[in-house]
Amino acid sequence: MQKFLFRFVTPMLGVGCLIMLMLIVTQRELPLQLFTTTNLQTFKILFISIILEAFPFILLGVLFSALLQVFVTDEFIRKYTPKNPIAGVLFGAFLGLLFPLCECGMIPVVRRLIRKGMPAYIGIVYLLAGPIVNPIVFTSTLAAFRTTPEMAYSRMGLAFAVSVLVGLILYRFMRKSPLKETSAFKMIGHNHNHNHNEHKNGKGVLGRMASILSHASDEFFEMGKYLIFGAFLTAIIQAVVDHSTLVTFAEQPFYSYLFMMAFAFILSICSTSDAFIASSFNGIFDFGPLLAFLVFGPMIDLKNTLMLFSTFRVKIVFVLIALTAVLTLIGAWITEVLL
């Protein structure tokens, strides 16, 4: 309890003081008009509609990933991994079609695959492409951007291109294993299969059903918290921040990309539901920045980076983030110019 107080309350007080100071310096009143009923209504509607519309897709993703974790063994994937680098990179990029895991469930799976003998660069390509190039995400993007279906197609295309490029670059320059040596058994997600084989085999169909439901509902809460937090922030931003401020931001050609990418990084929403957040910015931001949001967010985001640091070597993580950011920026900009 005391630790919690020191760790969180002091910084929060600090932030509060800074806001007060800013208000004093700029000689403003306390912004109480932010809490009007209209703002509250706007906030409520945006907040709840983002959550509700994302529900079906998050449930679908959770169910699928639970099915995978229970039924598909790593040996199966390893057996069919091609040896040729280009075929391998393409294989990694399309693996998401077969195994549509959401990025939240991705890192433990990829780490396990690499450790069990899949070439590291293929694993990383799957890590990048998997959360986007898959049928569930495609449908949810289509559903969110119904008037502009190009968004869904260019999202798939750009994600594919970026991940293949990153994979080829890594194949060319990466020599050592990207995994941390020390963290063998310490962290997130140890081997699921091992667990199931030990505990579940005796129970047959019922046991499997139970473990699917258990995974699914656990993961629902794991990912739901990011979704709700993301929806909360988005709704606050849209209800409170003046519309014209956002529009001026959106008109800056370069900064709007950076803004949307940084936003995607901080929000860390699941790729099955982020299209709904992006589509609520539709009309304020242009096609390009939204595309950058949709492609960069699932590949690299805050929670995902924390997990990457606990699994991969520091240098690799930085290279990966920088490469992905630059490629996405360029790619989204080119797409915007072309369309």
Next chain:
Amino acid sequence: MIHHLIRAAILTGFAIYIVFLDRSGDMLLYVEPNMVLYVKISALGLYAAAIYQIYAAIQKRIGNTAPSCDCEHDHSPSVLKSILVYGLFIIPLLLGFLVPSGALG
């Protein structure tokens, strides 16, 4: 066990909220018309998960730990952290049930 019960309550809460929205006709305020069906179906999924959570709670109660696999997800990190996480899930429910709905401002 308490975790399972809280989770079951939250899941049921969301499922009931979807039904409530549908019955009161406010659903279209929040959800695009062609998404309505999927949202309703997801209410079923939420119910199923809630029932499973209750089942898991009972299993734990009678001392049978089998159904939940204790891998990967830390079920009881710290009391404060779980209060924060569950609080996050309860916010939209409270907002939905308690704040009267109105048109977009």
